[in-house]
Amino acid sequence: MIAKSLFFTTAALGLTVPAFAHNQWLLPSTTVLSDTQQSVTVDAGASTAPFEPNHNALSVEGVKVWAPDGSMGAIENAARSKYRSTFDVKIDKPGTWRIGMENGGISGSFKVDGEPWMVGRRRGPPAGGPGAAGGARAGGAGAGRPGPAAAMGPGAPGGRPQIDPSHIVASVDDIPANATDLDLTETVGRNEFFVSAGEPSDALFKPTGRGLEFVPVTLPTDLVSNEPGQFRFLVDGQPAAGLEVEVIPGGRRYRESDGTQKLKTDDQGMVTVQWPMAGMYWLNASLTDAKPGNPKASKRRMSYTATLEVLAP
């Protein structure tokens, strides 16, 4: 209960992400295929321990499929069950595929005539992206960690001012011209996994120079438990030095400890991950800075999540 009211408080204020967040995850059936006649089938959910379907299904309407040749693929057979959604992707071209969701939005508070207002109760893909109707997403920004999507909660316990539901606007464009005290955060998140058919390729890992980016040195479908994985993180094309990267192995409930590794990138934005065992891993990094793309926002919160399969040697 304490945890819950704290959640609503922080969420309503759009401040920080609660530490007890439910992690959003994508779990592919496999990541290494020997030909181009197969499909991967994927689970998508949100829960405390990655890959354990026991809390909420994740909406897959915003899932995108980047084929190795740069063309866009599609998901098939999407279905939503209680604790997880599922979908398939036909892997019909050789090389490394990138499959996942990109989400973004702007949220925060402002004032009109001294009255508190809020923006950003709806979350979804960046404006203009396909499937822009955010709606009932399982926890926010499509990245690994939910954003302040619980703003619809029953006001804010603990003496905080309650926001009148009529004082919530869906988008930054709906902020009235006479608004003051703008405190807006732009959120950009990515949650994805990789599949290679035949020889892997790195065409999809060319940095765009925008936001927080994951640039693998060890290809993500080449991971083996007895060799460290090396990945680079960039922010706006520059090394993301000192970035905290969290790595959690699946199968939490069969172990005593959650096995979380909290790592930091070096000056070059490089992180080296040792894998204690073969299996599926959930990797997450997030970063907040003061360089939003939208001039009305003052902060930018970027988050990156990947599911990585590590094979036994």
Next chain:
Amino acid sequence: MKKSLAIAVSVIAAPASAGTVTVTIPRIAVAEYHVPYVAVWIEPKAGGPARTLAVWYDVAKRGNEPGTKWLADLRTWWRKGGRSLKLPADGVSGATRAPGAHRIAIPANVKPGSYTLFVEAAREDGGRELVSMPLTVPAGSAKAAGKTELGAIVVKSR
């Protein structure tokens, strides 16, 4: 007829190989036995690309689930070089082998030097095993053995 021709050719073209590797597929007493997929390859000790000497898989199986579908189950070979090999590969790929000893020639054009020899086996409804051993070319005598999916692996000069 075929046999005598082969012998004649090998007499003329000798030495045809830089040695041989004999891979033993053990007999395994289980109700549902499938012959394993096996890959044999070498990697230069000093680093460099892997060279596949042999890969045995279900060559004949076509259709929805062709025999090639499970090649990635030879997961180390797949990552080290299998995935870049165009199959079927002449003199390299072939049908799966029954339990017993099978001899593979180390091609004569393998440069003299130090290598690591790898043998990987993966069996449907069974296990998977990877055995590695040092190999010098031209080959001297060397031996290794698997524990589960592979038996004795013997390297000889010819």
